[in-house]
Amino acid sequence: MIVVTGATGALNGATVEQLLNRIPAEQIGVSVRDVASAQHFADRGVRVRQGSYEDPAALRHSFEGAEQVLLVSSSDPHADAVSLHRNGIEAAVEAGARRILYTSHQGAGAESPFRPARDHAATEELLAGSGVAWTSLRNGFYAHSLGWLLGPWQQTGTITAPADGPVSWTDRADAATAAAVILAGDRTFEGPVTLTASHAVTFADIAAMASGISGHEVKRIVVDDEEWIAGKVAAGTPEAMARMTLTTFRAAREGRFAGVDPLLAELLQREPRTVADRIAAGI
Template sequence: MIVVTGATGTLNGATVQHLLERLPAEEVGISAREPAKARHFADRGVRVRQGSYEDPQALRESFAGADQVLLVSGNDPAADMVGLHRNAIEAALAAGVGRILYTSQQGVAADGPYPPAAIHAATEQILADSGVAWTSLRYGFFSHSFVPLLGPWRETGVIAAPADGPVPWTAPADLSEATAALLSGERSFDGPITLIAGEALTLDDFAALASEHSGRTVERVVLGDEEWVADQVAGGVAEPAARFMLTMFRATRQGHFAEHDPLLAELLGRSPRRVAERLAEF
């Protein structure tokens, strides 16, 4: 059996949908904080049990009988995410799970400028030290996440933001499909793997795409870090949120997300979706 956490969310919910296209429903399970939100899967014969990273005992029960578990990474900035991830890993070990897959992120680094990268690095180390077979899925940044970085370019004709670097913005739909392929045994990997789109874009590239899409010239203007933060705060963004976003710009321009990897395309059997397809939606 494969047990998936976070399946009431969009990404892992889509992963479960893809699994059900490959496997009988009785081979798929869900560990959900609120099982009622997974009723649509239960109605299809999927095993749904209550479990949360804050409750290790419930997690062990929800993981019982699983050969593989897909652990979704948490993103609550106020929580001890490394500790919660440790709870989930230890619960899987106690339940006798054979392999743990963990949704990590491209650019894992214990000492990089982007704080979530250190959380993923610490979690991957826990997995490495656990003795269990494990695969860390280092996803590319979700392709819809570029929207707040571009600002109100449709109204202003300008993308005004700090200096940046290339990022392979990746469609969540592609990631969920590839993850289901891995879980269903089409291919297996030990340790970290990188799942990213085939093109890495800068905001200069976005300006060119936006110009083509809108039929008018969209200019890319580079702002100083503090000037950009001040503009964000003046526009109603909380300063802590603006400074968190700034860490991503700093990481991109230091090249933390500049790598290329063909694995996602190989798992999909086609080219991943391109950013131009998503830009037209916003």
């Protein structure tokens, strides 16, 4: 059995949908906070059990009989993500899982200015020490994030943001499909694997794409970090949130999201969706 956590969320929910296209429903289980929210999976024959990273006993029960467990990374910016992930890893080991998979992030590293990258790196260390086979899915930065990082460029005709760097913006649905292919397939992936779009682009590149697609000039305007923070706070964004977002730009400037890898295209058996695709669809 394959058990997937966070199956009512966008990423792993899509992974479960893709698994249902590949293997019988009775071979799939989900671990969710609210079983009622996963009724649509139960109706199709998926085993649904309550479980959360805050409740190790419930997790162990939800992982019962699993050969593989897919752990989704915590999305709570206020939580101790590494401790929560440790609970998930330990519960999977205690339940007898033979492989643990984890949704990590491209650029995972202890020295990154981007806090989630540090959490992912620490979680990968826990996986390496778990005594169980593991696979870390280092997904590229999800392209839907551009919807709020680029600002209201459709109205203003400008992309106004701090200095950035190339990023291999990756479609979340493509990453979900790749996870399902890996889970359901016969090919073994050990340790970290990188799943990204085929090209990395800057905000200046995106402005040029937007200009071509919209038929109207979109300018890229670079602003000082602190000026950008002040503007966000004035517009109502909490300063802590604005500063957290700024670390995305800082990490990009260091090239931490610039790498590309052909594996995602190989798993999809097609080219991954591009930033231009997202712009054409309205982001």
